[in-house]
Amino acid sequence: DAGITQSPRHKVTETGTPVTLRCHQTENHRYMYWYRQDPGHGLRLIHYSYGVKDTDKGEVSDGYSVSRSKTEDFLLTLESATSSQTSVYFCAISEDRRGLAKNIQYFGAGTRLSVL
Amino acid sequence: DAKTTQPPSMDCAEGRAANLPCNHSTISGNEYVYWYRQIHSQGPQYIIHGLKNNETNEMASLIITEDRKSSTLILPHATLRDTAVYYCIVRVSLLSSNTGKLIFGQGTTLQVKP
Numbered sequence: 084d085a086g087i088t089q090s091p092r093h094k095v096t097e098t099g100t101p102v103t104l105r106c107h108q109t110e111n112h113r114y115m116y117w118y119r120q121d122p123g124h125g126l127r128l129i130h131y132s133y134g135v136k137d138t139d140k141g142e143v144s145d146g147y148s149v150s151r152s153k154t155e156d157f158l159l160t161l162e163s164a165t166s167s168q169t170s171v172y173f174c175a176i177s178e179d180r181r182g183l184a185k186n187i188q189y190f191g192a193g194t195r196l197s198v199l
Numbered sequence: 200d201a202k203t204t205q206p207p208s209m210d211c212a213e214g215r216a217a218n219l220p221c222n223h224s225t226i227s228g229n230e231y232v233y234w235y236r237q238i239h240s241q242g243p244q245y246i247i248h249g250l251k252n253n254e255t256n257e258m259a260s261l262i263i264t265e266d267r268k269s270s271t272l273i274l275p276h277a278t279l280r281d282t283a284v285y286y287c288i289v290r291v292s293l294l295s296s297n298t299g300k301l302i303f304g305q306g307t308t309l310q311v312k313p
């Protein structure tokens with residue numbers, strides 16, 4: 084998975100509890116992304132980062148926050164988990180190359196989160 | 200944002216070529232076509248991309264029509280391990296960065312049969 088580690092791989096939690104998912108890369112890529120995947124919706128972008136401490140919202144960012152304090156780690160936090168956040172979460176990375184076509188995204192293996 | 204249309208499912212015999220079509224009639228001149236696939240329970244995997252010329256790599260070939268309104272991904276000799284959901288994506292640019300957001304549609308579920 085292109086040097087991408089997501090942790091944990093599986094998590095079950097209760098509604099209202101905070102949850103943090105971690106994405107760790109060993110590729111030194113500038114860009115990192117968090118997606119969620121749900122039946123009938125495909126993959127949807129939650130947040131992305133274009134550098135250390137530089138992040139922006141995706142299309143489904145409500146209820147999520149992110150942090151990137153160093154190049155290799157991108158954290159996704161659910162401040163107060165809800166059942167609607169039960170999903171499979173994927174992290175992706177891409178290089179910083181001039182010319183948009185070069186920014187191919189590589190995905191991690193995913194984290195399966197269940198909020199009860 | 201250019202949208203893509205793919206058939207929801209296709210079958211292919213093992214060892215034969217799999218041809219997966221994609222329509223992107225509203226694509227703009229500087230948007231690339233990307234193909235990814237997702238094998239069950241795994242993360243999406245990049246396959247190939249192109250602008251207007253046909254492209255080939257070790258995994259597949261990409262044929263883009265001259266008007267760029269459609270494309271076809273070709274897996275020359277499909278195997279059972281190619282069974283997956285295949286996504287055709289047109290790249291969208293984000294103004295705040297020099298990278299592009301990938302919009303995944305529903306894709307085509309390719310079933311390779313023995």
